[in-house]
Amino acid sequence: MNSRYIRQTSLKEFGPDGQAKLFEAKVLVVGLGGLGLPVLQYLNAMGVGTLGLMDQDVVELHNLQRQVLYSEKDLGRLKLDVVHKKLSAQNSKTIFTTHDTFLTKENAVEVIKEYDLVVDATDNFPTRYLINDACVILKKPFVYGALHGFEGHVSVFNYQNGPTYRCLYPEMPKAEEVPNCNENGVLGVIPGIIGTLQALEAVKVLTGVGEVLSGKLMIYNGLNQHVSKINFKANPTNKRITQLQDFYEAVDCDIVPSISAKTYQSLRESNKKFTLIDVRTAEEFNQNHLDEAVNIPLDNLDVFEHQIDSNKEIYIICQSGKRSELALKHLRTTHPNLTFYHILGGMNKMMTVCP
The missing domain is CATH 3.40.250.10 (Rhodanese-like domain)
Incomplete structure (x- = not known):
């Protein structure tokens, strides 16, 4: 087994200690689409001990352009079943916990409390705010990724008392203000790039290697390979969440003029x-x-x-x-x-x- 991970354990900055931390880690990935698949494939290959898989969608033809773990033979099947089977074949030592559901106000705290880290691989604002609030309540960090056309965003929230998602986006925007990739399109390779970056941030959070993107939003533009980073600070008010909201839906207000x-x-x-x-x-x-x-x-x-x-x-x-x-x-x-x-x-x- 040691030889399996030798390419990363031989790194002085990572070593056997880093590998041991991955073995002991429990990571929940919410969403088995364009972002969630590269996250899971790399975390699974690198030896994360327990992976939680959460989704209730089925594989559709339009998914295949960017969700490259799936094939035409998988059309109509539950994503959860396909991913579980293929990841188990990739690494038989990983413990998988499957959640055949979407994340909701009713199950969020109960599910997330069992994990060390959450990876947000969703494509809608209500779920992102729900993940944020549950992670604040439970004091769990989460890795954020978002897509828009040729562009992607990555950050890490609630890490070592750092800023939360609400410190960057205090209120939920109207649904029509920022459409998800189903409505506005996304170039197929962009989710793979952003999902891989999310996996990297997850590894850094779990092992302590490198500098985590806490308090920084990384913006990647695939058209010109340009990367920029925006710094933002924590608002103490956003860390005082003690219970979930009554509902998580787009609110009818402007977040900015x-x-x-x-x-x-x-x-x-x-x-x-x-x-x-x-x-x-x-x-x-x-x-x-x-x-x-x-x-x-x-x-x-x-x-x-x-x-x-x-x-x-x-x-x-x-x-x-x-x-x-x-x-x-x-x-x-x-x-x-x-x-x-x-x-x-x-x-x-x-x-x-x-x-």
Whole structure:
């Protein structure tokens, strides 16, 4: 058995002690889709002792483009059954606990309390907030991953008293503000990249090797292989959760001041003076941008904030709306007296409304 893991135990920074910690670990993976599969395949191959599998979906044809553990022969079968069988063949020493259910308010605390770490491999906001709140109550860390088109996000929450998911996203957005990959599409390879990064963060949390992405949101853009990191701080209020909410659904409120692409286009056609900040990378900006935009990439925001005209209303845009939302939250903290709005749907939406 020792020879099986020799390629990683021979690493001075990891060694037999790191392997022993993996053997003793219990990890719950919520979601057996594009993110959950690479997470499970690598954690299983690397020797994590106990893996919890949670999902109640069946394999569908449109899954095969990105959920590469499944084959055409698996269509119509429960994902849970397929994954359990294939992972058992990959590593017969792993203990698997199967949860033939979705994560709900009724089962979240009871299930999660049995594990050392949770990996969020879901694609919807209600479940993410549920995972967060249950992990805060139980003092368990969780590894977060999210997908949008050609982009992916990774972070680790509630780790060693670090920030929680609510410290980054205090309130649940409206469902239509940030669609999941089923509604907006995702390039097949992106979930594999992000899921593998989640697996790496899980290993670091479990073994103490390396620097964990706690208090940092990593943003990966597959179109230009650009990686940026956004720092965020813990809000002590978000660590005082003692019970789950009555329900976990999208709430009818704005998490940040925002306007639609159509409304912004009307603003462009008026005589009103304003500032538009494009927080995409220089490469993206050079490919296409609105004439009035000033390019201040998200990861350089602190350096170039002096370019912001404090005498005008300030609008922020990116490709899809995610980075502009993060930029707004940051700028609203550093410039509390200024007025900021972010454009929902970003350049993707603007291209549909521009004449």
